[in-house]
Amino acid sequence: xxxxxMWRDLLPIGHVSGGGHRRFSWTAADRECxxxxxxxxxxxxxxxxxxxxxxxxxxxxxxxxxARRDAVLTGSHLDSVPDGGxxxxxxxxxxxxxxxxxxxxxxxxxxxxxxxxxxxEEEGARFGVACLGxxxxxxxxxxxxxxxxxxxxxxxxxxAMAADGHDPEAIGxxxxxxxxxxxxxxxxxxxxxxxxxxxxVASAIWPHGRWRFDFxxxxxxAGTTLLPDRRDPMLPxxxxxxxxxxxxxxxxxxxxxxxVRVTPNGVNAIPSAxxxxxxxxxxxxxxxxxxxADIRAAAEKAAGEHGVGVTLAEESYTxxxxxxxxxxxxxxxxxxxxxxxxxxxxxxxGILSAHVPTAMLFVRxxxxxxxxxxxxxxxxxxxxxxxxxxxxxxxxxxS
Amino acid sequence: xxxxxMWRDLLPIGHVSGGGHRRFSWTAADRECxxxxxxxxxxxxxxxxxxxxxxxxxxxxxxxxxARRDAVLTGSHLDSVPDGGxxxxxxxxxxxxxxxxxxxxxxxxxxxxxxxxxxxEEEGARFGVACLGxxxxxxxxxxxxxxxxxxxxxxxxxxAMAADGHDPEAIGxxxxxxxxxxxxxxxxxxxxxxxxxxxxVASAIWPHGRWRFDFxxxxxxAGTTLLPDRRDPMLPxxxxxxxxxxxxxxxxxxxxxxxVRVTPNGVNAIPSAxxxxxxxxxxxxxxxxxxxADIRAAAEKAAGEHGVGVTLAEESYTxxxxxxxxxxxxxxxxxxxxxxxxxxxxxxxGILSAHVPTAMLFVRxxxxxxxxxxxxxxxxxxxxxxxxxxxxxxxxxxS
Numbered sequence: 001x002x003x004x005x006m007w008r009d010l011l012p013i014g015h016v017s018g019g020g021h022r023r024f025s026w027t028a029a030d031r032e033c034x035x036x037x038x039x040x041x042x043x044x045x046x047x048x049x050x051x052x053x054x055x056x057x058x059x060x061x062x063x064x065x066x067a068r069r070d071a072v073l074t075g076s077h078l079d080s081v082p083d084g085g086x087x088x089x090x091x092x093x094x095x096x097x098x099x100x101x102x103x104x105x106x107x108x109x110x111x112x113x114x115x116x117x118x119x120x121e122e123e124g125a126r127f128g129v130a131c132l133g134x135x136x137x138x139x140x141x142x143x144x145x146x147x148x149x150x151x152x153x154x155x156x157x158x159x160a161m162a163a164d165g166h167d168p169e170a171i172g173x174x175x176x177x178x179x180x181x182x183x184x185x186x187x188x189x190x191x192x193x194x195x196x197x198x199x200x201v202a203s204a205i206w207p208h209g210r211w212r213f214d215f216x217x218x219x220x221x222a223g224t225t226l227l228p229d230r231r232d233p234m235l236p237x238x239x240x241x242x243x244x245x246x247x248x249x250x251x252x253x254x255x256x257x258x259x260v261r262v263t264p265n266g267v268n269a270i271p272s273a274x275x276x277x278x279x280x281x282x283x284x285x286x287x288x289x290x291x292x293a294d295i296r297a298a299a300e301k302a303a304g305e306h307g308v309g310v311t312l313a314e315e316s317y318t319x320x321x322x323x324x325x326x327x328x329x330x331x332x333x334x335x336x337x338x339x340x341x342x343x344x345x346x347x348x349x350g351i352l353s354a355h356v357p358t359a360m361l362f363v364r365x366x367x368x369x370x371x372x373x374x375x376x377x378x379x380x381x382x383x384x385x386x387x388x389x390x391x392x393x394x395x396x397x398x399s
Numbered sequence: 400x401x402x403x404x405m406w407r408d409l410l411p412i413g414h415v416s417g418g419g420h421r422r423f424s425w426t427a428a429d430r431e432c433x434x435x436x437x438x439x440x441x442x443x444x445x446x447x448x449x450x451x452x453x454x455x456x457x458x459x460x461x462x463x464x465x466a467r468r469d470a471v472l473t474g475s476h477l478d479s480v481p482d483g484g485x486x487x488x489x490x491x492x493x494x495x496x497x498x499x500x501x502x503x504x505x506x507x508x509x510x511x512x513x514x515x516x517x518x519x520e521e522e523g524a525r526f527g528v529a530c531l532g533x534x535x536x537x538x539x540x541x542x543x544x545x546x547x548x549x550x551x552x553x554x555x556x557x558x559a560m561a562a563d564g565h566d567p568e569a570i571g572x573x574x575x576x577x578x579x580x581x582x583x584x585x586x587x588x589x590x591x592x593x594x595x596x597x598x599x600v601a602s603a604i605w606p607h608g609r610w611r612f613d614f615x616x617x618x619x620x621a622g623t624t625l626l627p628d629r630r631d632p633m634l635p636x637x638x639x640x641x642x643x644x645x646x647x648x649x650x651x652x653x654x655x656x657x658x659v660r661v662t663p664n665g666v667n668a669i670p671s672a673x674x675x676x677x678x679x680x681x682x683x684x685x686x687x688x689x690x691x692a693d694i695r696a697a698a699e700k701a702a703g704e705h706g707v708g709v710t711l712a713e714e715s716y717t718x719x720x721x722x723x724x725x726x727x728x729x730x731x732x733x734x735x736x737x738x739x740x741x742x743x744x745x746x747x748x749g750i751l752s753a754h755v756p757t758a759m760l761f762v763r764x765x766x767x768x769x770x771x772x773x774x775x776x777x778x779x780x781x782x783x784x785x786x787x788x789x790x791x792x793x794x795x796x797x798s
Contacts, residue, residue, distance in 0.1 A: 020663070081663065081665040081667060081668050082663030082664060082665045082668070083618065083662070083663035083665075083668075083671070123665075123667065124666065124667070125665055125666075128666065130667065190623075191620040191622065191623035192620070192623035192624065192625070193628075206622065208622055210666050210667075218768065218771070218773075219482065219768075219770065219771030219772070219773070220767075220768050220769065220770060220771055221590040221591070221743075221744060221768075221769035221770040221771075222653065222655035222657055222678040222680075222770065223590065223605065223607055223653065223678070223680045223742070223743035223744040223745065224589075224590035224591035224742060224743045224744050224767065224769060225591065225653070225767065226591070226653065227644070227647060227648055227653060229592075229767065232655070234640055234656055234657065234659075235640065235641065235644060237637075237640075238636075238637040238638075238640035238641050239637075239641065241633055241634065241636075241637035242634065242637050242638065242641075245626070245631075245634060248626060249626055254621065254622065254624070254625065254626060256621035256631070256667070256668075256669055257633055258621055258633065258661070258664070258665055258666060258667070258668045258669055258670050259661065259664050259665055259666045260633075260659055260661050260664065262657070262658065262659050263482065264418075264419075264480065264481030264482035265481060265657070265658050265659065266480040266481045266482075266522075266524055266657055266658055266770065267523065267524075267527065267609050267657060267658045267676040267678055268480060268522065268523070268529065268609075268655070268657070268678050268745075268770060269480050269481070269482075269483075269655075269657045269770040269771070270655055270657055270770070271657050272482070272771060277666040279621040279622070279666055279667050281621075281622045343622070343623060344620075344622035344623045345620060345622045345623050346622065346667075368619075368623065368624065368628065369617065369618075369619050369620075370619065370620035370623060370624075371618065371619060371620040371621065371665065371667060371668040371669070372617070372618030372619055372620075372668065372669075372671060373618070374617075374618070
């Protein structure tokens with residue numbers, strides 16, 4: 001099994017000295033990740049394909065097989081949040097390839113094709129919509145909207161994709177590819193502290209969404225503009241940050257405002273505009289909606305008091321994903337029992353689950369830190385994850 | 400008098416389509432501004448000099464004059480805040496050159512040298528310390544500290560200066576240059592709405608300063624980190640923004656938090672750090688100090704409640720500047736009377752005033768908007784400013 005060598009090659013890609021990983025779609029780091037995956041696929045004699053939406057697949061086909069039918073898909077993603085950890089995404093890809101190594105070492109002969117997927121723009125870190133690759137594949141986002149999504153520098157998904165040599169006009173639902181997938185199992189590092197054993201199985205993904213607030217005031221001089229003459233958008237933004245925390249506590253949800261863009265962002269200038277993004281999640285849809293409604297009301301009230309305009313746009317929303325399926329039970333049985341737990345983190349598995357039987361394996365996260373350079377998983381737990389995934393895949397591809 | 404043509408050439412430099420001006424020190428736009436000034440100096444047969452600190456001077460020397468002594472200096476700056484207006488700085492430079500045109504058309508023969516200054520990094524928009532060029536010239540900042548000032552990308556003042564072909568080791572006080580300056584008169588667009596006539600004279604500059612808050616928490620996943628487990632620096636930052644407004648109102652000051660840097664600034668990541676800058680000004684030093692002390696206390700309290708670290712650093716502080724000098728009275732007399740008013744805006748004149756008799760002329764700002772693309776002054780008022788400056792300069796250089 002090639003395990004440590006894969007990490008050795010993958011870890012430096014997009015790594016910022018003193019920080020975490022910055023692997024954003026269609027950047028140099030992304031190309032290096034894709035090249036790494038391509039090489040690992042070729043090394044194993046897997047058939048590498050890139051679909052029309054930027055997702056990569058490495059296939060272990062059945063001998064003499066024609067079109068892929070009832071394939072077992074595993075894998076995850078390689079892109080990262082800004083200063084992301086090493087495991088979020090890559091652990092699922094590395095573990096999938098390592099599991100194939102284990103199965104081959106054990107002489108397992110697949111009766112169904114086995115694919116390893118690398119989904120594009122899972123984090124939405126560059127273009128704002130999470131799971132963009134799997135959303136495009138499954139038709140969960142309009143290709144016209146996807147083409148027009150812009151990064152922080154105003155570059156569109158279409159232009160970024162084209163600059164990397166791909167045809168943005170070809171993106172969109174791929175029912176043929178989907179029809180060939182019999183089930184999807186994604187292994188992922190746990191992102192909270194709920195898992196007390198090395199490996200667990202997912203019960204559900206909380207509903208979650210992203211909203212953008214646009215506060216618009218009047219840019220002005222920080223020294224000469226008296227307080228009553230100000231229309232400073234930073235003030236209602238600050239009220240909204242605090243309101244988000246209160247609303248989340250009230251509705252047993254989580255709410256985060258982790259991304260802000262201030263215009264012009266000068267020390268001696270009252271801002272003309274503040275854009276701020278809200279991420280809200282909760283165990284059920286009603287709690288998410290109630291939380292966002294409360295935050296919106298607080299933002300509008302504060303904006304009105306400061307003579308500032310405010311709009312709220314929903315950038316993405318994913319309903320609750322319930323993995324209470326036959327596939328999930330099969331995983332638990334194959335593993336001889338395993339803890340079953342929900343997660344507040346979104347995954348491509350959540351998108352795929354609307355179309356094919358889907359399940360997830362989690363690997364323990366001792367500190368619960370994720371989306372940060374300090375994210376960590378013990379090697380022993382990761383290897384237990386590979387073993388568990390191999391057992392699950394063997395069970396699926398041989399029957 | 401060459402007036403409209405100067406604006407026509409100068410306005411497009413560093414202008415962002417749909418926004419304001421972005422003329423930051425040692426960038427391409429800055430080089431274009433310097434080239435424009437050089438050409439205007441040569442066009443008038445003025446002697447162009449750049450001092451060791453990046454400041455430019457165009458000299459109208461007296462015939463047969465040897466070393467400059469008791470020179471009259473005017474001028475302002477050409478750099479801008481992000482998305483700055485057209486007049487803040489450039490109006491003083493254009494008016495100075497236009498005033499020379501007027502004086503020559505009228506056959507005025509100077510008995511004292513007349514210089515037009517373009518001071519570097521007046522806004523502090525790139526390297527954080529306002530009036531850096533005049534501070535270096537007068538010894539108001541340690542050259543070692545100045546060399547190490549960094550822009551948002553981590554580039555130092557020393558490296559940026561060197562990349563533009565200047566020697567950063569040579570920066571620092573220039574007593575010889577200063578000793579030759581008999582007085583300084585800066586014309587500037589007014590930045591509030593206090594001036595009701597086309598031209599006024601400055602009485603004082605409010606004490607003002609800049610402070611940087613560093614809030615340090617724990618970066619984490621926005622979906623999986625429960626509220627009690629969070630150490631989110633965005634929350635105490637928001638408390639501090641609101642506390643700044645309250646403290647300013649309490650002490651009859653102004654306080655602005657217009658610049659923020661969030662790390663990593665991802666939608667689905669609790670930030671690990673928030674840097675935020677505070678600009679505070681008031682009519683007197685005690686009010687500024689009391690305001691900042693209150694804001695600091697609020698920041699520390701909020702940070703403590705959220706398990707977040709916070710530090711406060713004073714990046715610059717300028718004490719009150721009182722222009723109640725003989726020179727100010729002479730300006731008012733020369734203009735046959737003029738309104739006299741204070742300002743909350745900092746200027747190179749404030750730095751120079753500690754070393755040479757200094758005065759300021761203000762040109763009316765009908766809306767009071769400044770440090771924003773909407774900044775405006777009527778052409779009639781600007782031409783009245785040129786006439787007033789010409790009258791003042793004629794009075795000074797002929798006696």
